[in-house]
Amino acid sequence: MTRAGRPRAAFVVTGSELVRGERTDRNGPFLAREALRLGLEPARIVVVGDRPEELEEALRDGLRADLCVVSGGLGPTHDDRTIELLARATGRELVLDEALEREIGEVSRAIAERLHRPYADFQPGVRKQATLPAGATSLGLAGTAPGVVLEVDGVVVALPGPPRELQRLWARALEAEPLRRLLERARPPGRRVLRFYGASESAVALAFDEAGGEGEGVDATVCARDFEVHVDLVVDEGGEGRAQALAAALRGRLAPHLFAEDERPVEELVLALCRARGLSLATAESCTGGLVAARLTSVPGSSDVFRGAIVSYADEVKERELGVPAEILARHGAVSAETAQAMTRGARERLGVDVAVSVTGVAGPAGGTPDKPVGLVYLHAAGPDGELAADFNLPADRETIRRRATVSALHLVRRLLAQDRHERV
């Protein structure tokens, strides 16, 4: 760990649905990434409910950091306690900010009108939301809740819980004087990413260790996700040489598996490869049920490359819509290399595209046989210059199998198009 000396940042996320696990917190991870990017040290993310003693303790812990960002608990109701407890934890009095009261009052009047309710119902909430710890300043409103910045020993920022509102007011917090002064002491690190496909996590970790591993200004995380392994290097002053050497060693050892040195997901790479050659793309999917198409169309602007998909869940649909011969289905079964190939051919013909990829497999939990167990997946990709097939057979739960099959399909197209540019395999 070489990033000591950076200002520490702590995040306190409040919400009873979050501490009960009914909803997954997105604000902590967002704020942590922001802190890292800005050159602070993300030290801890604490999720607590709205019980006053739990929240106050979390705030007191958080206040020991150089920056403490609190998410949630800024609403008008009695169980929105962030401001009151922040005042207590910092030993500040609560003071009504009259300009803020007018600002929130205006928004609340409009809401009252829309709901056909008397404004008087809203007045106590408005007054509560306009009452801040002495010395705190408003960052502006999200809905009726103000974001708040307060300088004590460190800097405290309180933001509303809805992620979009939090992100909007976070941008304003970065402009606030106390935070700007803090960020002058921060040292944004360099980043380097290497993304591998088809290498095991332990093979990547071994190569990394043998190349010298962490240390001397380089912090690393190695994460495996669905057949991809992501290596992220956080590079401090003086660590650039080490980071370069590590990256070069990994490139050398794992060249056939390296697919990216940036954070673009594989679906973006596939679309870019197609776009560069003016190729159109389609998918034919069985066990993934449309997930490959959904990943591709999640990318803005995908419509210039991606034409469509046929999700052939039933065998009749494979025959009718993709022209998979009944004989292939009868002889080899719907989950087979032959069916995958025929699906790809059908998608190219029927949808009139240059490149197609197909997936067929047993996602389970039912439907497995000794010959065709749950987790068996066949993939096939074809383009103007050739074809590539792949398969895997790894037992897992339905969601994991579908996700792995989706990632595998995207990488199969990527490999097909990338090899065309370089050499025939």
Add this chain to the structure above:
Amino acid sequence: MTRAGRPRAAFVVTGSELVRGERTDRNGPFLAREALRLGLEPARIVVVGDRPEELEEALRDGLRADLCVVSGGLGPTHDDRTIELLARATGRELVLDEALEREIGEVSRAIAERLHRPYADFQPGVRKQATLPAGATSLGLAGTAPGVVLEVDGVVVALPGPPRELQRLWARALEAEPLRRLLERARPPGRRVLRFYGASESAVALAFDEAGGEGEGVDATVCARDFEVHVDLVVDEGGEGRAQALAAALRGRLAPHLFAEDERPVEELVLALCRARGLSLATAESCTGGLVAARLTSVPGSSDVFRGAIVSYADEVKERELGVPAEILARHGAVSAETAQAMTRGARERLGVDVAVSVTGVAGPAGGTPDKPVGLVYLHAAGPDGELAADFNLPADRETIRRRATVSALHLVRRLLAQDRHERV
């Protein structure tokens, strides 16, 4: 908050990729849901990296709870520090467990062989992983890492970080004597859920408040997600009457919007409605790009109802594969009620299904016009007894628009099939 008096549970999640926001923690929410189900009070989830001082402080805080579950940091390398710091925080010595050393040794020998590496390379890691705080007992292995249970003032459970391994060893922890004794003091609460579609979060919150709101043994969360609003009631001893009254009031006030009183997602309800009447189902998707089909096929056993989908991203595919007349596309555009209706008709005919639903819209960020802005979505569903159309026009980011369109499509089919059973709307 009425659940005081229950044993408190705290969760310490360690992993530098988690505290940096590079990966989202799933273990904290899983453990919190487990604690709630078992009748403990989930008090806080703390995410920290592997810096010893941060982790030790988080452990010391966690140890003040009746149950502290630690996730991660049990591996063989130097930055896996959970056991060492747990020993320090509990004031226990570290002791080598020889039986455990043999057990981990066996697994490691097999790994060494597979990797063609000398076992000697693994020996220090094996010894480290077999060294536990005095008094701790192993829960068995996940990979080479043991789960560990230790009784101090409260109970501490340390589990490996990979979610699947954590969940497997958590099941074993529940059998361990110290945890069983603790759970005897727990009081599992009752749960009640009400799920609404098409009502605003504030309308639901207002109805809830007017029905008496929280208190008297009932804790509530009201969460809006993509046009659905979920009300979850956690019901303590003596709160059952209040919970029944609240549920009855919400049912009465918001009857047209109530779609479920259990946790089944809408895709499961749609499949169940089709299955009950022996109807087959397909989708025709443009802006959702296969997400509706992917949601439906995420449900095990969906293949007895769901036949397939046509993702018609390009207009040619709408014409060729779904038979949408060129004239409709020319006159009304691809994003129109008329095109949605024609897509549904095409899906029913081409895929030979009883029920189909279609989606077409502008997901953005580009492609919007004054007439057809980003966020405009048309949906159409048709079945043996009739048709239903819907549309919405709400600016948002691409991902949100696609998710809302997906949920809307599923609810449109649900409403079509549910109304058929009751009355014509």
